[in-house]
Amino acid sequence: MKKNLNVIAAYSIMMVLILLVGIFQSWNVALSIFNLCLISAVMTMGANIQWGYAGLINFGIMGYTALGGLAAVLISVDPVQEAWRAGGFDILMGLWLVIVMILVIRFVLKRFEKSKIRTYSIAAIIISGILLIRFSMEPGIEAIEAVDPAKTGFLGGFGLPIIFSWIVGALFAGGLAFVIGKVALGLRADYLAIATLLISEIVIAIIKHEDWLTRGVKNVIGLKRPAPYEVDLQTTDWFINLVEKFNSGKLDLISNLSDRQAALNQFVIEGSSVFVKLCYSGLFLIVVIILLILTQKALYSPWGRMMRAIRDNEEAANAMGKNVVKQHLLIFVLGSAIVGIAGAMLVTQDGLFTPGSYRPMRYTFLIWVMVIVGGSGNNFGAILGGFVVWFLWIESAPIALFLINFFTVGIPESNTLKAHLIQSVPYFRFLMMGLGLLLIMRYRPKGILPEKIEIK
């Protein structure tokens, strides 16, 4: 108990902060911050597995998040029959060609010794394959994108419940991580960082511009929900009764019947959106807890010990007969898959998929700030980092506004400098993140909750 005092204290402070937002701003805001904190926590757990457990640097988090989001679209959207009829065959042909190309490359790699000729022939196969695939898919893509472009213009998905996409998102992200890991994990740390950053940009470019698959920058909106809709809730009896019971104290004060009804309606409208957010919170919390249990178990298992050994001294671990390359690949895939879950969760919560919104600042570097600030190598630290940093990211604008007003209290509103500062309040979040990261790295390099390894 005593050992974990700092963990409990840190989490209590965080919860109190969110409750304060609920009391002073609104419960809606508090819950949406809480939900995104939970999603961020899943992302940081993924990054933490890679960085904290194994010392692998992965700046491609944005790419895996987007793939998770793509999974949500592909699983939950109903298939667009017309588009399938228009160009489905060409697309399937194209996919078949991709598989053939990969098989041929594998065959060449297996069959022939490593040589210059082999390298060049593989390059030739890839280039001619890409050209062939492009030309065979072109008419299909055009036909699909022409099908009712204002509403669909893409193939749609499988029409399954969106919850499934959380698993599929993990599979997508893990698959991509497997390919990237195979080719890039041999690179030195900083090269790996740059390579993963650039590869994630390529992934985003593909998601943005392959309209037949993702609708691209036209966005997919109105995804199915695992939670009830506010409009439905507002007309269900049990929910109205629940809200009435919950607010009976306030309602009893109103004697006029029509006023009472109006107040109740207001409560129901507010309550419905809080209720929906609570549903999401419950779902996300389940995911976070399951992942936390699994990662904690892994950390203290023989496998976790081996990972730390590899992280701390790769050569020694190698000499002890541990397959460093294989373990690195495994952990790269696992961490990325967790990020993929988070990506699917994010799209589930928003109910829309906007490829244009995936930017490295928000989805890669911010997550890294979370991991470093929270404490790499410690799962509780990583989750806390997700909470603290996301909370500050959202609340930094009000805080900055308050500080500016506080320090310039004597200056009139019309002062240009003050007006300019107030106008640029949203950008203080970058300043806060940067300073936070720099201060933590300087004075508490292991994060708020440092890694603690107990030898049992």
Added chain:
Amino acid sequence: MDILNAIILLLNYIFIPALTYGSQLALGAIFVTLIYGILRFANFATGDMMAFGTMVTILFTWYFQSLGISLGVLPTALLAIPFAIIFMILYMLSIDKFVFKYYRTNKSPPVQLAMVSIGVMFVTQAVVRIIIGPSDRRFFDGEKFIIKAREFKEMTGLNEGLALKSTQVLTVFVTIVLVSLLFWFLNKTKTGKSMKAYSDNEDLALLSGIDPKKIVMITWIIAGILATIGGALYGLDKSFKPFTYFNNMLPIFAAAIVGGIGNPFGAFLGGYVIAFSEIFLTYAYKKFFMYILPESMEPESLVQLLSTDYKFAVSFSILVIVLLYRPSGIFKGKVL
């Protein structure tokens, strides 16, 4: 005549834009490579530092414009750049003093320094956005074109026009002058040679009495000059928007690594490799083939290898390929 038209077409749409863009990338890439070679970390704040330098340039330009000072046909920004460089160098030296120095003296691993540079990136981004805002700004004044497309057509009687913007000529000219000065400095002066030695082998360099503090300071000064001029030229040619500068960091990194990180000459060429391949692969060659092929063989499609949407993806793919087959870059890295 058709052949001439085809050549002019390529010049106008591929060669000149790529040369300009390549020069802008090259300056950034040399900046990255110098920091990597001497201070030994990948500087993720590159794009934002360039944005900072450009911002100061813009502020000075506005100040000079309000005073009524101008350079006539040349953009006023040229006058502002030297002042901006001074600010930029001060900014970089203070960042080094308050942030990077601690990790350098502690001999932290490069990854940690790269992480710290992300903190610097956030702060610089905030400073730029708070001071000048996130919106698009044009600060070009003076004569816009050296040759206008229509004038060129009238002059030569060709179908294709050749437009030559003054910013393009300026960019290429300034880059050539700056890079030649830099190489002269690195190869011929004593300080330059000691920088090379320091980058090559730190311990040996220290043994032979090279002052590391001086080396670091000069590196930041050169970096400041490169970042400001590179950023300002890009802003003059296109426009200044903080977010674009942040994004430009990616092709700049690609250029530096393709050329062999730590090798300034490689970075210089890497900039052009990236720029030319981006434009070569995404240009639609239909019109070109219409000129050189007989009428019966004219292509119907656009003859475009990749759509322009994949411009960035091209440079990153080149980088990934280079990293996989020649991790040390086309020109072997780490020999400043």
